[in-house]
Amino acid sequence: MQKIVADENKKYYKEQAELFQLQKEWRSNTISELREETQILHRDVQASEERIILLRKQHHQDLKRLRHGFLQLSTQEQRKEDIQSFDDLDQYYRESDEDFVRLAKQVKPMIVTGKHIAILGSTSRGKSTMINSLLGKHVAQVGIGEVTTEFEPYQGFDFILWDTPGINDETKFSSESIALWKSMKHRLILIESTIKENSKIMKRFDQIDLHYDIIVNKFDLADEEDQAQFREQIRSEVKSLGLKQLHSLFFLSAKYPGRYPDWINLVDYLTSSVS
Structure with missing residues (x-):
């Protein structure tokens, strides 16, 4: 009878040890997965931040370029002094309209x-x-x-x-x-x-x-x-x-x-x- 009890206890403790080992491995795997997911998330956030910075920089450059373009468009008024004929006048207005449309369509x-x-x-x-x-x-x-x-x-x-x-x-x-x-x-x-x-x-x-x-x-x-x-x-x-x-x-x-x-x-x- 004592032998049976001892065997049962031995079996129980063995099962508990196996369960503990499984729990330990599960925790280890879970922590590793969480760490990996956290690293991925951190990389994604970092990439997003870099993307935002890049977009802001690009937007600033686009806006600067468009401002320069519209400034050039406004200074075209000075070219009126070179107009000597109706052909010159027609060319002036045609170029002005084309420049305006080209620049305006780029504005968001x-x-x-x-x-x-x-x-x-x-x-x-x-x-x-x-x-x-x-x-x-x-x-x-x-x-x-x-x-x-x-x-x-x-x-x-x-x-x-x-x-x-x-x-x-x-x-x-x-x-x-x-x-x-x-x-x-x-x-x-x-x-x-x-x-x-x-x-x-x-x-x-x-x-x-x-x-x-x-x-x-x-x-x-x-x-x-x-x-x-x-x-x-x-x-x-x-x-x-x-x-x-x-x-x-x-x-x-x-x-x-x-x-x-x-x-x-x-x-x-x-x-x-x-x-």
Whole structure:
């Protein structure tokens, strides 16, 4: 009987020793695997950090190169002194357009979240008033002359409006401004009396495939009996200029939003999820 007990004890201790050895090996293997996984993760993190540094460096170099390109493009104005004939003039504008398109297409959009809408237009076209009316509160400064001197965002209910400095047909483009334009869901160009006020920026948007909308603001300044003719004049200008990326055309008054039906049409258009 004692021999049986001793054999059972011996068997039990042997099994415990084997189990302990298995546990020891399992722990050792697990620790080794964890160490290996940690090393792999560390290498991945290090590679990601190096990749980020490389991308930042590359982005900085690209931005520097594009800035230089746009600077060269802006200094082309000096070449006008060499224009002696219509052939020279035609060559000058053709080269300028080609350089602009080439550089602009290399610019990447700003990284933004949500729906962003840019309000553009010449000085005193009612951009700030438009923003205040769309938001239903006074947030953008209004006045006579150039009030907005830099890009300024204003948070709406489900979109962000960008007030912009006054533009005209001599406005210089930069990589920063084009990156902003590209990141917008909508680009609203405000005019007052003729498409020609901002035809150059419309043509630029056409060249780089950016859609835009035209808002004939201060429509209340036109006499009521002349408004129908005024509408036809604007539509005729749109047709004659062949604006390729024009999406919508609105006739309204940001100062008196409820006076014209196009105000409701504009709000529906901007807040629509499929616009």
